[in-house]
Amino acid sequence: MIKYWQSMQEYKHFLNESKVHFDSSERVRLHTELWKPWQKLRLFDTDKAMEFLLPFYSSTGRPAKNQPQILRSFILFFLLCSEGLAKLSLTLWVDRLRGDRVLAALIGCTPDSLPPLGSYFDFMDRLWAAPATALYARDKLLPASRNRKKPDQPKGKKQKAQETKPKITELIEKRLMDGKDIPFNFEERLQQFFYHAAVLPSMACGLIPEEHLTISGDGTAVHTHACPRGHHRDDAPENLRHFSDPDATWGWDCDLEKYYFGYTLFQLSCYNSKLRTDIPLLLRFTSARRHDSVCFLAAFHELKKHMPAVSIENMCLDSAMDNYPTYRLLKNGNIRAFIDLNDKCGRPKTIPDTITIDKDGTPLCQEKLRMRPNGYDKSSGYLMWRCPYGKEHCSKCKNSCTDSKYGRVVKTRPEWDIRLYTDVPRGTDAYKKIYKQRTATERINNRILNDYGLHRMFIHTKEHYSFMTTMIGICIHLDGRYKQQMRAAA
DSSP states (O other): OBSOOOOHHHHHHHHHHHHHTOOHHHHHHHTTTTHHHHHHHHTOOHHHHHHHHGGGSOSSSSOBOOHHHHHHHHHHHHHHHHTTOSOSOHHHHHHHHHTOHHHHHHHTOOGGGOOOHHHHHHHHHHTOOSOOOSTTSTTOOEETTTTOOOOOOOSSTTOOOOOSSTTHHHHHHHHHHTTOOOSOOTTHHHHHHHIIIIIHHHHHTTSSOSSSEEEEEEEEEEEOOSOTTOBOOTTSOTTEEBOSOTTOEEEEETTTTEEEEEEEEEEEEEEETTTTEEEEEEEEEEETTOOHHHHHHHHHHHHHHHOTTOOEEEEEEOGGGOSHHHHHHHHHTTOEEEEOOOTTOOOOTTSOTTSOBOTTSOBBOTTSOBOEEEEEETTTTEEEEEOTTGGGHHHHOOOOSOSOTTOOEEEEOGGGOTTTSOSSOTTSHHHHHHHGGGHHHHHHHHIIIIISOGGGOOOOSHHHHHHHHHHHHHHHHHHHHHHHHHHHHO
């Protein structure tokens, strides 16, 4: 049970009372180096978090104290880390709070009432849906050969390792089309918490548009600092070892072109063009062996399940997600697909042999020039393509493919290939304009791993990585809301 929950109104009153007792140097510090983190922290409404967290606390037993203070402490910790004002260590952070009454006041505590380090880890456990297990215990021993197998190295450069299970995307598609759930989503509570504490408030203030939303998805390698070989214990047999991060696996980092030990972080995000700000919507960790095509299908299902207020119009993805199950699921949800083509896929057999096409499905004229989109015929369901010279066909084109002054016209059907003939034709200015927003996911990956320092944190287990990334995601929302507030005040 929760003994006492400090509301936002009480928190603001407490902070105003605490400022009265600050000396001149502490007040100067509050209004200089701590000003931006303080203002961002004030935008975070812990009352909305309380409504979601209450069911995870028992109505009996020892009362839990300082829960909103712990939550604010996590947020302030990462806000200061992004500014270079704190070290990326939760243990050092808790020790620092004891000797800094300004930081203690910012999270809503006095120096003598601060929550201990163990309460922070208990807070993390509340938001993790996996059953209790002894896998992470210090005395747990596992086979020494646990992490010896690595995925096959891709043949081409900048290519991701192939999925070990064949046709897994088709199996997931069938499961989702049948209305079945995807099991073992241990991040379910974290995703729902992120929705209530970050996404919905950002939608309410207009940071995330409620209509005509374009979402992008991408995965990135997260390298853990744990040793893949484990650690030998003197009292244990040679074939058994202790692993500090038993969740981590070997994967292939296509950017660095080498193997890595850790996880895959896959996230869905959107871009606010007015503020030029990238906003994360859903964050999930998975095995480093998992291919992005599988990660997306799971993330897309979780987004629709846990975030019903998010209405998607366009989905932008890279070539790793260029597969028919993805196109079919998006089509079933009335979502327009903007996916970069994978060069490994050949010409579909459904396209008539009488039409010559480029690699992206665009018809080629008899001069091997790419024809231009010319609208959509609703009555027949055809996409229209015309001569690249248009009305100047007779004067510029040397080929007598038609007597028409307008030039030759070719018709294609979207049903011929859902992958090549998307709702917005490939190669058009409209397609390129929307697809440019996909880079938002790459910038968010950089912010999470580098600006907020997730890659530099010495943390272990999927639970801790997922929780810390969720806190960072909330901070990125606060960055966007602060920018919006400053823009409105200017």
